[in-house]
Amino acid sequence: MRSVIFDLDGTLADTSGDLLAAANTCFRQMGVGDVLDPGVDQGVALRGGKRMLRVGLERLGRFDPEVVEAYYPVLLEAYAEDIDRRTVLYPGAMEAVAALSASGYGVGVCTNKPEGLADLLLSRLGVRDAFASLVGADTLPVRKPDPEPLREAARRAGGDPAKTLLVGDSDTDRNTAKAAGVPSVLVTFGPSGADMAALAPEALLERYEDLPALVVQLIGANS
Structure with missing residues (x-):
């Protein structure tokens, strides 16, 4: 997968x-x-x-x-x-996650936030069940940009680590995907969005509505 x-x-x-x-x-x-x-x-x-x-x-x-x-x-x-007082999901994020899941992709999270806090936040936001895997900074002995957390997130989501795409917002995410030998898509709507093009990811994402098509383009469709 x-x-x-x-x-x-x-x-x-x-x-x-x-x-x-x-x-x-x-x-x-x-x-x-x-x-x-x-x-x-x-x-x-x-x-x-x-x-x-x-x-x-x-x-x-x-x-x-x-x-x-x-x-x-x-x-x-x-x-x-006080983990969710000011936090907001980006527009279209969960709709994109739902569309990818419906198309047969394994969908997960790989973050450098401690796993317990990431799990708590996603649960408070009401979206934890949308993700088949969650790997945090302390889930494994290593963290991003080491490629192993990304690979483990893919495996736990039922996927092949070699057929994975990472969506992120930083040089850490770009370097993680590069180390894993897989493509990255970096979002341009975060605080560092203007700096993402210089990192030369496989694609930039201006709005989540465009993500499903980018995924098909970069790693193919699940059949």
């Missing part, structure tokens, strides 16, 4: 608001108030919790990797407590 695997943050959903709020909880505990701005730091948020802490501390002129490690569990706890 052919499969289509999606990244989560910045690809299926804009999670930046809740991620930034969790990071700012940490900065408030440090006594410095909100450091990250939801209006300008969406791209930082979608690079992960430790990146947010690092950028905020650098902005304060007090970066310390030990502080990042110490506050990362605090960030995860704050995020879990």
Whole structure:
């Protein structure tokens, strides 16, 4: 079976608001108030919790990797407590997922968000059952851009890892697909959308309505 695997943050959903709020909880505990701005730091948020802490501390002129490690569990706890207050699925995302599933593709998620948090978020959004597999940052000993999480997501979705396409929004996703020897489609509607063309994916996606046709074009139809 052919499969289509999606990244989560910045690809299926804009999670930046809740991620930034969790990071700012940490900065408030440090006594410095909100450091990250939801209006300008969406791209930082979608690079992960430790990146947010690092950028905020650098902005304060007090970066310390030990502080990042110490506050990362605090960030995860704050995020879990308020994981879906501001998060929204991108328009057309779930319709595209449904169309691909109906056409016989295995559909799954491969994210660098911890698996438990990814499962919680998808469940809260009411869409967990739409995905046959979910591989997070801690599901395996390695994470993206190592190709194995992508391959495992394809296998768990009932697919052949060699007949898989990855939909993502970052150089990490591009490099993961490249390492796996499969095509990638990068979305242009996320915070870093303007930078996606320079990564030279097999295709760019401006709207989810176009995804099913791109999938057929790049990996063929399931017959």
